[in-house]
Each structure stands twice: as structure tokens, then as C-alpha cells.
Amino acid sequence: QLVESGGGSVQVGGTLKLSCAASTYYYKYSYCLGWFRQVPGKGREGVATVERDGNTYYASSVNGRFTISHDNAKNTVYLQMNNLKPEDSAMYYCGLSSRFRCRWGVFVVGDYNFWGQGTQVTVS
Numbered sequence: 001q002l003v004e005s006g007g008g009s010v011q012v013g014g015t016l017k018l019s020c021a022a023s024t025y026y027y028k029y030s031y032c033l034g035w036f037r038q039v040p041g042k043g044r045e046g047v048a049t050v051e052r053d054g055n056t057y058y059a060s061s062v063n064g065r066f067t068i069s070h071d072n073a074k075n076t077v078y079l080q081m082n083n084l085k086p087e088d089s090a091m092y093y094c095g096l097s098s099r100f101r102c103r104w105g106v107f108v109v110g111d112y113n114f115w116g117q118g119t120q121v122t123v124s
Contacts, residue, residue: 001023002020002094002096002114002115002116002117003116004019004020004092004116004117005020006018006019006119007119007120007121008122009124010121012086014081015081015084016093017076017080017121018035018094019078020033020078020094020116025122026114027075029098030096030098030113031068031098031099031100032096032100032102032111033050033096033097034046034048034052035047035049035079036107037092037093037121038093039089039090043109044109045107047062047066047079048068048079050068050070052070055102057104057105062081065081065084065117066079066081066082069076075083075092079092081121084121084123087123088121089123090121091120091121092118092120092121093117095112095113095116096113097111099111
């Protein structure tokens with residue numbers, strides 16, 4: 001089970017920090033952790049990934065503004081979002097993958113075994 005939190009409505013340039021708390025079982029067998037987002041009528045878009053040893057990858061649209069991290073002791077993945085823009089508005093989902101390594105340079109929704117219910121981010 002994955003539970004996302006931290007979404008909300010903010011002004012342009014604002015900040016939010018999303019959290020994704022996973023059950024111990026899901027987290028234990030997941031080595032690639034990711035955040036995706038989706039707007040109505042479009043497919044799920046990759047935002048950032050982090051491997052359990054700390055390697056990260058970001059979509060070009062968020063690189064330099066967003067930071068993904070994780071806390072193994074808390075089974076939690078985070079997404080710090082700074083300097084938010086209206087185009088960042090979406091439902092944000094965290095995903096956990098049993099892949100030993102995240103794919104480099106590409107986000108593949110099918111790689112992720114477990115998904116949360118999503119948390120809405122609105123920037124205006």
C-alpha cells in the first residue's frame with residue numbers, strides 16, 4: 001500500500017513537498033522509486049526517479065526545481081517542488097518498481113509494480 005500526501009493549491013513560484021509512505025513489504029522489494037504526474041486526458045508523465053542507493057533522474061521540465069529523495073527508515077519517498085509553475089498542476093502519483101535499477105533517461109510506467117492513489121497539485 002502506498003499513501004501520498006502533501007498536495008494542495010499554491011501560487012506561482014510557491015513550494016510543496018509531497019510524501020509517499022509505503023508499507024514495509026512494498027518498500028523492501030522496490031529498488032527504483034518514482035514520481036509521475038497526470039492531467040485529465042493525457043497519459044502519466046514521469047517526473048523523477050531515485051534508486052535506493054541515491055541515484056536520481058529528472059524530467060527536463062522539472063530539473064533544477066524539484067528534488068526527489070527517500071528515507072529507508074521510514075519507507076517514504078519525497079518530492080520537494082520549488083518555483084512551481086501553472087504547468088506543474090496535475091495529479092501526482094508515486095510508484096515503486098522491483099527493477100534493480102531505474103531506466104536511465106526514460107520513464108516507463110509499466111516498470112512500476114505499485115502505485116499510490118495520487119495527490120492533487122494546483123498552481124495558479
